[in-house]
Amino acid sequence: MCLLDDDPSVLKGLSRLFASADLHAEAFGDPEEFLRYVRTHRPAVVLIDVHMPQMSGLEVQSRLRKISPSTRVIIFTGKDDPLVRSTALNAGASAFFTKPFDDEELLTAVRLGLASAA
Amino acid sequence: MKISFPNYRSGTLLTRKQGTSFIISSVVIGLFAGIGGSHFLENNFALLTIAVLGIAGILLCLGVAGRPLLSWSKVERARSAPIKKNAPQTTSGWNYRPRKAIRRSAAVDSTRAEMADVLSPEPFAINNNGWLNDDALECPAHTFINRDPTVEDATAEAPLLGHASPVSVYD
Numbered sequence: 001m002c003l004l005d006d007d008p009s010v011l012k013g014l015s016r017l018f019a020s021a022d023l024h025a026e027a028f029g030d031p032e033e034f035l036r037y038v039r040t041h042r043p044a045v046v047l048i049d050v051h052m053p054q055m056s057g058l059e060v061q062s063r064l065r066k067i068s069p070s071t072r073v074i075i076f077t078g079k080d081d082p083l084v085r086s087t088a089l090n091a092g093a094s095a096f097f098t099k100p101f102d103d104e105e106l107l108t109a110v111r112l113g114l115a116s117a118a
Numbered sequence: 119m120k121i122s123f124p125n126y127r128s129g130t131l132l133t134r135k136q137g138t139s140f141i142i143s144s145v146v147i148g149l150f151a152g153i154g155g156s157h158f159l160e161n162n163f164a165l166l167t168i169a170v171l172g173i174a175g176i177l178l179c180l181g182v183a184g185r186p187l188l189s190w191s192k193v194e195r196a197r198s199a200p201i202k203k204n205a206p207q208t209t210s211g212w213n214y215r216p217r218k219a220i221r222r223s224a225a226v227d228s229t230r231a232e233m234a235d236v237l238s239p240e241p242f243a244i245n246n247n248g249w250l251n252d253d254a255l256e257c258p259a260h261t262f263i264n265r266d267p268t269v270e271d272a273t274a275e276a277p278l279l280g281h282a283s284p285v286s287v288y289d
Contacts, residue, residue, distance in 0.1 A: 080247070089251045096249040105248045112250075 001025045001110065004034045004060060005049035010099075014047065021107050031055040035063055042068045044117035045094075045110055050077035050084055058084065061091055072113035076101065140184050144177055151176075 001018065003025050005011050011027040018025045026043070028034035031054050038046070046064065050057035061073050075088040076097040085096050094116075095109040155169040 085249060089249060092251070094251050096251075098247040101247050109248065109250060 001114070002034060002037065002043045002046040003027045004031060004046065004052075004057070005029065006052040006054070007049070010049070017103050017107070018110070023107075023110065031060045035060065035067065038064060038068055038071065043071055045072045045074065045113040047074045047076060047110070050075060050088070051079060058087055058091070061088060061093060065092060070117060072117050074106075074109055074113060076106075137184075140180070144180055148173060148177060 001023060003011055003014050005014075005027075006029055008029060011029065015025055015027050025047075026037065026041075028037065031052060034046075037043075048057040048060050048064075052060075057075055057077070061075065064071060064073060072094040073088075073092065074095045074097070075085075075093045076099060077084065078099045080098040088096050094113045097106060097109070151169070151173045155173070156166060
């Protein structure tokens with residue numbers, strides 16, 4: 001499982017959340033680095049933030065789909081834009097969350113993603 | 119963020135002041151007694167020795183009297199130890215709780231939302247702030263179905279017209 005967000009505090013918080021649920025997550029702050037990692041490791045589930053300075057989360061999702069179509073994508077964002085949401089979900093995202101979200105709901109979405117990817 | 123402040127007690131300060139005044143008063147008493155005694159006795163050795171011993175006795179008594187005072191200061195120090203634990207602490211945490219009103223009102227008020235809804239009526243299971251794509255997961259998921267429609271109905275009427283694009287503090 002991988003996390004991609006430009007905010008280190010979010011990465012830290014999510015990593016702790018997944019660690020508490022016995023889930024290991026590789027955290028990335030740079031989209032290019034994340035995509036390089038995905039090329040070689042093909043993670044089952046990835047969590048991607050929408051708004052990042054280097055690259056949009058939707059663009060990352062689009063590129064990820066070409067690299068690893070089987071990877072389940074969960075998108076999360078702080079700005080609730082229905083257009084972004086529908087774009088992400090129509091592009092094949094497993095789930096879409098707006099921050100702040102319920103940790104149990106996120107874990108459920110991740111577990112469902114892992115189960116369907118297996 | 120929770121900030122707590124320590125409760126400083128004035129007792130510690132008073133104990134320190136008392137200890138200092140005790141030492142100063144002992145020195146002053148000893149000095150005056152010595153000077154006065156030597157002057158009064160005019161080099162009479164035997165009486166001078168008795169006077170010195172007397173002064174020493176007085177000081178000893180004062181010391182004995184001061185011992186409980188010193189032990190009291192120790193008690194005060196022990197009392198103040200847990201207070202240090204209450205030193206200003208900042209605790210921060212990520213609140214994952216959903217802010218229900220914002221998303222729904224944005225969907226209602228935003229013209230872009232209307233456009234998006236027209237373009238793609240969402241077939242996704244919806245929770246307060248989570249959307250699950252059932253097609254992508256290929257398995258039924260009821261986790262994100264809103265079980266409390268009354269809350270949604272109430273929040274839909276929230277007057278957030280000025281928040282066409284709600285922004286989270288976390289992004």
